[in-house]
Amino acid sequence: MKILHIDSSCGLNPSVSRLASREVVDRLVQRTSGTVTYRDIGSNPIPHIDNSYVQAFYAKSDLSAEAIASGQRSERLIQELFDHDILVLGVPMYNFGIPSTLKAYFDHIIRPGFTFRFTDQGSEGLVKNKKCITVASRSGHFPANDGNHQDIYIKNVLSFIGIVDQKFEILEGLFDRAVRQNIINNIAETVEFT
Numbered sequence: 001m002k003i004l005h006i007d008s009s010c011g012l013n014p015s016v017s018r019l020a021s022r023e024v025v026d027r028l029v030q031r032t033s034g035t036v037t038y039r040d041i042g043s044n045p046i047p048h049i050d051n052s053y054v055q056a057f058y059a060k061s062d063l064s065a066e067a068i069a070s071g072q073r074s075e076r077l078i079q080e081l082f083d084h085d086i087l088v089l090g091v092p093m094y095n096f097g098i099p100s101t102l103k104a105y106f107d108h109i110i111r112p113g114f115t116f117r118f119t120d121q122g123s124e125g126l127v128k129n130k131k132c133i134t135v136a137s138r139s140g141h142f143p144a145n146d147g148n149h150q151d152i153y154i155k156n157v158l159s160f161i162g163i164v165d166q167k168f169e170i171l172e173g174l175f176d177r178a179v180r181q182n183i184i185n186n187i188a189e190t191v192e193f194t
């Protein structure tokens with residue numbers, strides 16, 4: 001079992017999504033004797049896409065050196081995704097959505113001809129037989145999902161490329177300092193993923 005663990009919080013001291021995603025990964029490793037590739041895109045972001053990437057996105061030939069390099073960065077990230085069985089995401093809510101660092105990662109891996117394609121019946125995701133466990137942290141509560149562009153967005157975007165087997169561990173109400181501290185002190189008891 002090969003696990004790709006990606007943390008996207010910019011916070012470090014401590015970060016609830018980082019602690020909880022680590023707990024999920026530790027349990028997966030114990031259960032499967034799996035190996036882990038770790039990416040900390042909160043601390044070491046992947047560049048946002050730019051004009052050179054858009055060139056590579058739409059064309060295969062007559063590309064500038066920058067466009068070729070941009071396309072190759074995307075292809076390395078896509079290959080890394082294909083090379084793993086399970087994706088574990090640590091994701092704080094920032095301004096009702098996901099961190100821009102995670103959006104930049106998605107922008108690199110959601111690419112026609114690589115992770116999805118168009119057919120006569122509509123789009124088809126090409127990233128088959130993968131699982132994703134998303135650990136989402138946030139200050140507020142979103143009982144009716146009004147204004148929630150965090151886990152709902154991740155569910156949609158990963159389903160689009162074929163990752164339909166998804167689980168979510170939601171840690172919310174962290175605006176309450178006592179709740180937050182209790183979760184930090186008791187992360188093993190808090191995380192429900194088994």
Ligand SMILES: Cc1cc2nc3c(=O)[nH]c(=O)nc-3n(C[C@H](O)[C@H](O)[C@H](O)COP(=O)(O)O)c2cc1C
Nearest residue numbers: 009011015016017092093094095096137138139140
């Ligand atoms: C820039 C920023 C924006 C945030 N926006 C929201 C928000 O829109 N809704 C919310 O419920 N919490 C919001 N929060 C709170 C975080 O989601 C919360 O503190 C969470 O624990 C952060 O994850 P972490 O502990 O892994 O860093 C925001 C925090 C930051 C730093």
